[in-house]
Amino acid sequence: MGIFRRRTTSRRATGKDPVAAFWQWWADDGEHLLTTATRAGDFDAYVDVVTRRVKAIARGLEWETRAGTDAEHALCVSSGGDPSLRPIAERWYRASPPPTRRWEFIPARSAKPDMLDSTITYRGRTFDLSRTRVHVATTPAGYGFIVSVHNPGFTGQWDDExxxxxxxxxxxxxxDDVERWVRRIDCIAYDVVDSIPASELPDRVAALARSLPEPGWLLMQGTLGGGETILVRVLRPLRWIDHPRFDLHTALRASFEADAQGLPTPESSEALDGFEDALVRAMGTRGMLVAVETSKGIRTFHFYSDSEDQNGRDVLDSAAREHPTVSARHVLDPGWKKVQDFA
Incomplete structure (x- = not known):
């Protein structure tokens, strides 16, 4: 059995929204073409056509067709594990038409555990996937795993394997669950004593998910290099994949009257708390506050929102315009790297 994956390699600049153009093509010709070709097993009839359409959306997006869950077929446009492309795949999905009896749409590859019963050809080599084993270690923070994968066919050629x-x-x-739960992936050429059959990994993930507390805020205190106190309040778990559209990081910095440790006075603290509550209410579902830093007379609010939703950004820019002690800095940050030190 061969593996068919198609990754696009360029982006075409046009005046029209490429996502809208894709779905217009789908309505005009695409659905009929893919339905006919997929039923006939005639892949050559549509591979290049669909690749060109997906290529026009963004370089690096991958796509595939597969059997649907509630429809006859599913069309998946995937980021291929690239955080910078996951918001684009999500926008493609959210713009899709309602699913029909024939087609449904997904923005990330769903699980296909039956593939582990297969023998496949990958980059010219044959692997019996049923013999795959994994070693699973929980990360120190307890919110994910380090997974080492072994198959007897592995030779240590890591670029391929x-x-x-x-x-x-x-x-x-x-x-998405690989991104959500797996912090690191290692390939190992030799099995280890406490490995388990790969088929047991989903149960391990489900058990960890059940054991974790509900999302909430964690308060941490530390000391900066100059001896100043820093307070950090962060949302845990801090996972961008749970909010794939929120790819714009905004650091909203508010100066305040500080005490000797650089922390807010009681009056400043009350004013900052009221400012935060007003911001969160104004943002609503357009974005979210994920972390707050306080030190040396500055409180920094870390917000994420959809970079294509100007209204979300405007809420934060308005706060900066209306308060002379507040500034806003925006940067694209899919994958939430700006706050990973708090994770």
Whole structure:
């Protein structure tokens, strides 16, 4: 059995929204073309056509067709594990028409655990996936796993085999759950004593998910290099994949009257809390506050929102315009790297 994956390699600049153009093509010709070709098993009839349409949306997006869950077929446009592309795949999905009896649409590869019963050809080599085993270690923070993947066919050629390791985990968990729960993936040429059959990994993930507390705020205190106190309040778990459209980071910095430690006076604290509450209410579902830093007379609010939603950004820019002690700085940050030190 061969693996068919198609990754696009360029982006075409046009005056029209490429996502809207894709769905217009789908309504005009695409659905009929893919339905006919997929039923006939005639892949050559549509591969290049669909690739060109997906390529026009963004470089690096991947796509595939598969059997649907509630429809006959599913069309998946995927980021291929690239955080910078996941918001684009999500926008493609949110712009899709309602599912029909024939077609449904997904923005990330769903799990296909039956693939672990297969023997496949990957980059010219044959692998019996049923013999795959994994070693699973919980990360120190307790919110994910380090997963080491072993198959007897592995030879230590990591450039070739790492891609297969990722595929195996995507088939077991689904693309988004790999991002959600797997912090690191290692390929190992030799099995280890406490490994488990790969098919047991979904149960391990489900058990961890059940054991975690409800999302909430964690308060931390530390000392900066100059001896100043820093307070950090952060949302846990801090996972961008749960909010894939929120790719714009805004650091909203508010200066305040500080005490000797650089922390807010009681009056300043009350004013800052009221300011935060008003911001969160104004943002609503357009964005979210994920972390707050306080030190040396500055409180920094870390917000994420959809970079294509100007209204969300405007809420924060308005706050900066209306308060002379407040400034806003925006930067694209899919994957939430700006706040990973707090994770």
């Amino acid at each position: 790492y891609g297969l390791c990722v595929l195996l985990l995507e088939w077991l968990l689904g693309e």
